[in-house]
Amino acid sequence: VATDTAYQNALKNTPQTARIEHDRALASAMLVLLKDDTEAYKQYVQNPAFKRFVADMVFGLTSGRASSIRKRPSSPTPQSRYQVLKERLAQSSDPRDRLGVSLLEHVERRGRVTLGDALRTAAAEGLSDDDALAAVERLARPRAAALERFYVDRSGSEARIASPDEVRERATEASNTWGDWASSVEVVWAANEHEALAGGLA
Amino acid sequence: VKKVADDTSLARLFGLLKAHNSNLDDLLHVQTESEFIAATEVAIERAMKKIENGSKEYSKLSEPGLSHLLADFLDLMGWRATAETNNNGHVDVVVEDAFERHWRYLGECKMHDGYQHHVNGCEQLLGYCTGRERRAFCMDFFDSAGAFKKMKQLRRDMDKKRPLKQKAAGSDHAILGAFLTGHDHGSGAVVEILHLGCAVPKP
Numbered sequence: 001v002a003t004d005t006a007y008q009n010a011l012k013n014t015p016q017t018a019r020i021e022h023d024r025a026l027a028s029a030m031l032v033l034l035k036d037d038t039e040a041y042k043q044y045v046q047n048p049a050f051k052r053f054v055a056d057m058v059f060g061l062t063s064g065r066a067s068s069i070r071k072r073p074s075s076p077t078p079q080s081r082y083q084v085l086k087e088r089l090a091q092s093s094d095p096r097d098r099l100g101v102s103l104l105e106h107v108e109r110r111g112r113v114t115l116g117d118a119l120r121t122a123a124a125e126g127l128s129d130d131d132a133l134a135a136v137e138r139l140a141r142p143r144a145a146a147l148e149r150f151y152v153d154r155s156g157s158e159a160r161i162a163s164p165d166e167v168r169e170r171a172t173e174a175s176n177t178w179g180d181w182a183s184s185v186e187v188v189w190a191a192n193e194h195e196a197l198a199g200g201l202a
Numbered sequence: 203v204k205k206v207a208d209d210t211s212l213a214r215l216f217g218l219l220k221a222h223n224s225n226l227d228d229l230l231h232v233q234t235e236s237e238f239i240a241a242t243e244v245a246i247e248r249a250m251k252k253i254e255n256g257s258k259e260y261s262k263l264s265e266p267g268l269s270h271l272l273a274d275f276l277d278l279m280g281w282r283a284t285a286e287t288n289n290n291g292h293v294d295v296v297v298e299d300a301f302e303r304h305w306r307y308l309g310e311c312k313m314h315d316g317y318q319h320h321v322n323g324c325e326q327l328l329g330y331c332t333g334r335e336r337r338a339f340c341m342d343f344f345d346s347a348g349a350f351k352k353m354k355q356l357r358r359d360m361d362k363k364r365p366l367k368q369k370a371a372g373s374d375h376a377i378l379g380a381f382l383t384g385h386d387h388g389s390g391a392v393v394e395i396l397h398l399g400c401a402v403p404k405p
Contacts, residue, residue, distance in 0.1 A: 094267070094270075096274070114207075114210040115209065115210045115211070115214060115215055116207050116208075116209035116210030116214075117210075119209050120209070129218060130218070130222075130278055133215075133218055133277070133278055134274040134277060134278060137274070137277040137282070138270070138274070140282075141284045141286075142284065143284075143286055149300075151212055154204050154206055155204055163302075164300070164301040164302040165301065165302065167212065167301060168230050168301040171216070171227075171230050172227075172230060172231065179213060181212075182211060182212040182213035182216060183205045183206070183208075183211050183212075183213050184204050184205050184206060184211070185206065185211060185212035185213075186206045186210050186211065186212075187210060187211065187212055187214070187215045
């Protein structure tokens with residue numbers, strides 16, 4: 001919906017018609033759901049309260065997003081945020097530093113890098129699992145990219161951040177209880193919780 | 203229970219950490235600062251041994267390179283370590299529990315260059331301490347043979363000259379070649395310094 005050209009133009013030039021263009025764009029987007037999620041489409045078409053809820057929510061999200069983009073034209077993009085660091089790491093003779101460049105590019109594309117992303121990127125560059133973990137932890141240092149390590153618990157209906165304290169406490173539980181839980185928690189490095197939570201099951 | 207991709211899971215991370223530190227549980231169970239210091243010193247010794255065992259490869263690294271390597275090994279064992287070059291050219295190391303307990307272990311790393319150079323590093327280190335830290339470490343990398351002999355000489359010199367308000371003669375430590383000294387800190391506390399030598403002789 002947010003990428004619909006007529007809706008974008010209306011937001012920028014004729015805000016009074018933005019809601020009309022939004023509702024049209026949303027109807028088109030919902031039609032796509034007909035193939036993948038019949039129940040959602042059915043609710044949207046047959047349940048006025050559900051339709052109003054979805055429309056208000058999507059309009060709130062997309063119109064706010066569009067306006068916030070307009071208000072902050074000079075805020076640094078992820079690409080420019082890490083550019084200086086990437087240039088410095090690329091010149092290093094240490095392969096872990098150079099691996100950091102690939103991992104930062106991953107963060108720029110996805111907003112976060114998972115442990116699996118790091119291991120696979122390292123393998124593709126002929127480096128070990130240890131190199132992967134060391135390289136991503138180097139990016140977490142304050143004078144580097146200051147990424148934070150997050151534990152994204154996907155065991156429930158909604159993803160949530162588990163605190164390091166919780167991880168430590170759970171790690172001391174019985175091994176099968178811990179093992180089940182630890183298999184449903186993603187290890188992610190990102191600039192903030194919001195970006196860590198983005199993305200679905202790997 | 204929903205599972206995430208194996209290579210992305212917390213279970214995988216713990217597998218990687220335990221491959222480097224079979225005593226990871228010791229870190230997870232620490233309750234006091236003394237236990238944190240004890241667990242961290244075991245990890246530091248292990249990291250030093252890894253550097254010494256790979257000295258053929260690592261001896262070509264500079265002072266910051268060796269310090270980053272030490273921090274990498276500590277990261278791989280479950281700690282969160284940073285190594286940053288300071289204005290005086292030495293490297294400040296901060297070692298914290300990766301599971302966000304409030305303790306930290308400060309350190310200073312440098313290439314060995316005699317007694318005064320070591321004392322200068324200790325002075326810098328004490329300057330970073332607030333007085334709440336019970337202990338900090340000062341590690342010398344030796345790029346020539348005779349590391350243990352030079353550490354003994356360093357201890358003799360410190361016991362004789364008692365620099366930086368050293369309270370008493372140094373005491374032994376479980377790590378081979380290492381020793382401890384206590385210093386009056388500006389805060390009124392006594393801060394211990396663990397003096398460590400890591401041998402990375404050039405071939």
